[in-house]
Amino acid sequence: MAPSSSSSPPIIYQNTLDPAGPWIVQKYGGTSVGKFATKICEEIVPYYLEQHQVAIVCSARSGSTKDEGTTNLLIRAATEALKPKGSATPTATGTTTPVWSQYALPRPRSISELTSNSPRSTSPSPFRSTPPPGTPLDVPTSMAFPFPSFHATIDLIRNEHIEAAHDTVRDASLLSELEMEIDRDLESLRSFICAAQVIDEVSPRSKDAIVGVGEKLACKLIATILRDRGIDSEVVSLENIVPPDENDMAHVDATGQLDQEFYDRLAVALGERIKHCAPRVPVVTGFFGPVPGSLLRQIGRGYTDLTSALLAVGLQASELQIWKEVDGIFTADPRKIPTARLIPIISPNEAAELTYYGSEVIHPFTMEQVIRRRIPIRIKNVKNPLGGGTVIYPDPVVDGDGSVASDYRANDTKMATESLASNHERLRLPTAVTIKENIVVLSVHSNRKTLSHGFLAKIFDTLDQFGVVVDLISTSEVHVSMAIEDALRKPTFDRLVRDLKKSGPVTVQSGMAILSLVGKQMRKMVGISASMFGALAEGNINIEMISQGASEINISCVIDGRDSIGALNLIHETCLRIRPEGVPTKNFTLVDGVSNGHVSGFLRGKINLAHGPLVGGGLTSGHVDCDIN
Structure with a gap:
C-alpha cells in the first residue's frame, strides 16, 4: 500500500489483496x-x-x-x-x-x-x-x-x-x-x-x-x-x-x-x-x-x-x-410512453434486437463477449444507485423436469430461478416495443435486363460501396424494398439513388419509422401478429413493410414517422397489456392464427398494407394486397 502523506486525505478504501475476491x-x-x-x-x-x-x-x-x-x-x-x-x-x-x-x-x-x-x-x-x-x-x-x-x-x-x-x-x-x-x-x-x-x-x-x-x-x-x-x-x-x-x-x-x-x-x-x-x-x-x-x-x-x-x-x-x-431497460421509451415499466431481467437476444431497432442498450458484440462466459450484465442508474436495474442474462439451461441444469455455476442458480419466475409471470407476452425514426424506404423495380440473382447482387454491391446498412428488406424476383437510416448527406444520398437507378426505377419514401415488437415469449405464439396489426389498424396507422425473422422474437413494420408516438402507445397498451390507470385493455379477437412467421389471419377491423411488400420467416416472397375485415 502506498503510504499517505500528512497533506493528503487518508486512505479509507482499497481493493482486497485476496486473489479469490469477486x-x-x-x-x-x-x-x-x-x-x-x-x-x-x-x-x-x-x-x-x-x-x-x-x-x-x-x-x-x-x-x-x-x-x-x-x-x-x-x-x-x-x-x-x-x-x-x-x-x-x-x-x-x-x-x-x-x-x-x-x-x-x-x-x-x-x-x-x-x-x-x-x-x-x-x-x-x-x-x-x-x-x-x-x-x-x-x-x-x-x-x-x-x-x-x-x-x-x-x-x-x-x-x-x-x-x-x-x-x-x-x-x-x-x-x-x-x-x-x-x-x-x-x-x-x-x-x-x-x-x-x-x-x-x-x-x-x-x-x-x-x-x-x-x-x-x-x-x-x-x-x-x-x-x-x-x-x-x-x-x-x-x-x-x-x-x-x-x-x-x-x-x-x-x-x-x-x-x-x-x-x-x-x-x-x-x-x-x-x-x-x-x-x-x-x-x-x-x-x-x-x-x-x-x-x-x-x-x-x-x-x-x-x-x-x-x-x-x-x-x-x-x-x-x-x-x-436511466434505471435500466424499459418496456418502451419512458420519455415517450409514461406508462413504460422497468424490465428486471432480459435475454441477450432481446437486448440486441432492442439496440438494433432504436433503444440504446449495449452493442450486441459487446454482449457476446461476456454472455458467452456466462457473466451477467446489469444496467444501473447513477441517479438511483440502490435500484435493481436490468440484468441481461442468458436463457437458463433447464432440465426436462423444469429444474435449473446442474452445470450452472453456484452463483448463477438464484438469478436463473428468478429469471424463470419472472418469465412465468409474463408468460406469453412480448417484452418491449421500440421505435427507430429517421428512416428512408428505397424501392427498386428491376428493369429486367438481369436475372433475379444478378439484380439483387447489383443492389447490394451498390449499397456496400456507399457503406449503407439495411435495417429491413423485402425482396421478390423483380422488386426490392429496403429501410435504411436517413444518415447520408444529401449529395451522397443522391449519388446512391442515381447508381441504384441503373438497375431499375427507384422510389424514395422519407420520414418513415421502424416499429418493432420484441420478446422471446413470442416464439410460436399464435395471434401476436394479429394483435399488433389490429391495434395499428384501429389507430388508422398505415403499414408500408412487414418483417419477421425466423427466430420469431421480433416483429417489425415500417410506418409513417408522424405516427410513431401513437403507434408506440397503441402497441404498448394492446400487446404488452400496459395501460394508463382506469383504461381497459383492448383485445382483438383472432379468427385464424399467425404462427411460425406465416400471416394467415383475419382480424376484426381493417388493415391496409398499401400494396407494400411482405416478408418474414416462412412467407412467400412477393407483394401482398391485403384488406382484412
Missing part, C-alpha cells in the same frame, strides 16, 4: 462522468468496495449531451487541423491562443506515455509517477502563432476539465497535480495535431490517438476524486495494451475485421494488467490500442463498452455493470 467491473458513460462524478466516487464505488474488488472503466466526459462531449470536440480538433491555415482564433478572453512551438520547446511528457513497466510511485497520487523535473508548463503569450482553430477547441477541452476539477477535488495538492496532468496531456495533443497539420494528414491511427486523450482525462479526473475521498486509486492507460506480436494483420479476416482470437488474448492481457494494481482501485481508459486497422474502424464509438466487457472476461468478474442515467 470482481465487479463498472463502466461509466461520458454523461455520468461529466454530471455525476462526485456521486460515483462518494456513494457508488465505496458501496461496492465493501464486498467486491472493483475495476472502473470511463468514457470521455460529456456535459449535458454527447454532442457537447470531449470525444466530439477532439474529433472536431482533428478535422480543424486539416483546414486551410488562417488567422489565430481568439480565446474567450480575447487573446490569441498560446501554443507550443514544436521546434523551439521540448515536447512535454504526458503521464499517459509511461509504459506499464514504469516504476510505481510511492506517493498517494493516483498517477503512476511524478512529473519529470524541469518540464515547462507555461508558455509566454508572445509565442503565439497564427494557427487554425483547433487551438481554441483544445482550450475549450482544457477549461471544461479544469473547471470540473475545481468543482470536485477538495485537496489542494491533488488538485494542483491533476491540473498539471491535464495541461501535459493537452499540450502533448496540441503538438501531435500540429505535426499532423504539417503533413496535412490525420491517419486512422492518428485519429485513434487523438480521441483516446478524452478517456485519459476522464480517468485522471475520476481517480483524483476517488483519492480525494480516501479511495486508493490508480489510472491505467491501455494505449499500449495490445502485445507487439498482436499488433499486425495476422488476426484480420478477409472482410477486414479482427477475429475472436484477438479479443480473447486481449481479455487475458487486460486481466493480468489490472490484477497488478492491487490493492489500488484501477480506473481504466475505455480506449485501447494500438489496434490493427484502427480502433474506430474496427469497433466504432462504442469501444468503451467493449473494453469493459473484455476486462470482465479477463478478471472472470461476477458482474459487468453499465452505469447510465
Whole structure:
C-alpha cells in the first residue's frame, strides 16, 4: 500500500489483496462522468468496495449531451487541423491562443506515455509517477502563432476539465497535480495535431490517438476524486495494451475485421494488467490500442463498452455493470410512453434486437463477449444507485423436469430461478416495443435486363460501396424494398439513388419509422401478429413493410414517422397489456392464427398494407394486397 502523506486525505478504501475476491467491473458513460462524478466516487464505488474488488472503466466526459462531449470536440480538433491555415482564433478572453512551438520547446511528457513497466510511485497520487523535473508548463503569450482553430477547441477541452476539477477535488495538492496532468496531456495533443497539420494528414491511427486523450482525462479526473475521498486509486492507460506480436494483420479476416482470437488474448492481457494494481482501485481508459486497422474502424464509438466487457472476461468478474442515467431497460421509451415499466431481467437476444431497432442498450458484440462466459450484465442508474436495474442474462439451461441444469455455476442458480419466475409471470407476452425514426424506404423495380440473382447482387454491391446498412428488406424476383437510416448527406444520398437507378426505377419514401415488437415469449405464439396489426389498424396507422425473422422474437413494420408516438402507445397498451390507470385493455379477437412467421389471419377491423411488400420467416416472397375485415 502506498503510504499517505500528512497533506493528503487518508486512505479509507482499497481493493482486497485476496486473489479469490469477486470482481465487479463498472463502466461509466461520458454523461455520468461529466454530471455525476462526485456521486460515483462518494456513494457508488465505496458501496461496492465493501464486498467486491472493483475495476472502473470511463468514457470521455460529456456535459449535458454527447454532442457537447470531449470525444466530439477532439474529433472536431482533428478535422480543424486539416483546414486551410488562417488567422489565430481568439480565446474567450480575447487573446490569441498560446501554443507550443514544436521546434523551439521540448515536447512535454504526458503521464499517459509511461509504459506499464514504469516504476510505481510511492506517493498517494493516483498517477503512476511524478512529473519529470524541469518540464515547462507555461508558455509566454508572445509565442503565439497564427494557427487554425483547433487551438481554441483544445482550450475549450482544457477549461471544461479544469473547471470540473475545481468543482470536485477538495485537496489542494491533488488538485494542483491533476491540473498539471491535464495541461501535459493537452499540450502533448496540441503538438501531435500540429505535426499532423504539417503533413496535412490525420491517419486512422492518428485519429485513434487523438480521441483516446478524452478517456485519459476522464480517468485522471475520476481517480483524483476517488483519492480525494480516501479511495486508493490508480489510472491505467491501455494505449499500449495490445502485445507487439498482436499488433499486425495476422488476426484480420478477409472482410477486414479482427477475429475472436484477438479479443480473447486481449481479455487475458487486460486481466493480468489490472490484477497488478492491487490493492489500488484501477480506473481504466475505455480506449485501447494500438489496434490493427484502427480502433474506430474496427469497433466504432462504442469501444468503451467493449473494453469493459473484455476486462470482465479477463478478471472472470461476477458482474459487468453499465452505469447510465436511466434505471435500466424499459418496456418502451419512458420519455415517450409514461406508462413504460422497468424490465428486471432480459435475454441477450432481446437486448440486441432492442439496440438494433432504436433503444440504446449495449452493442450486441459487446454482449457476446461476456454472455458467452456466462457473466451477467446489469444496467444501473447513477441517479438511483440502490435500484435493481436490468440484468441481461442468458436463457437458463433447464432440465426436462423444469429444474435449473446442474452445470450452472453456484452463483448463477438464484438469478436463473428468478429469471424463470419472472418469465412465468409474463408468460406469453412480448417484452418491449421500440421505435427507430429517421428512416428512408428505397424501392427498386428491376428493369429486367438481369436475372433475379444478378439484380439483387447489383443492389447490394451498390449499397456496400456507399457503406449503407439495411435495417429491413423485402425482396421478390423483380422488386426490392429496403429501410435504411436517413444518415447520408444529401449529395451522397443522391449519388446512391442515381447508381441504384441503373438497375431499375427507384422510389424514395422519407420520414418513415421502424416499429418493432420484441420478446422471446413470442416464439410460436399464435395471434401476436394479429394483435399488433389490429391495434395499428384501429389507430388508422398505415403499414408500408412487414418483417419477421425466423427466430420469431421480433416483429417489425415500417410506418409513417408522424405516427410513431401513437403507434408506440397503441402497441404498448394492446400487446404488452400496459395501460394508463382506469383504461381497459383492448383485445382483438383472432379468427385464424399467425404462427411460425406465416400471416394467415383475419382480424376484426381493417388493415391496409398499401400494396407494400411482405416478408418474414416462412412467407412467400412477393407483394401482398391485403384488406382484412
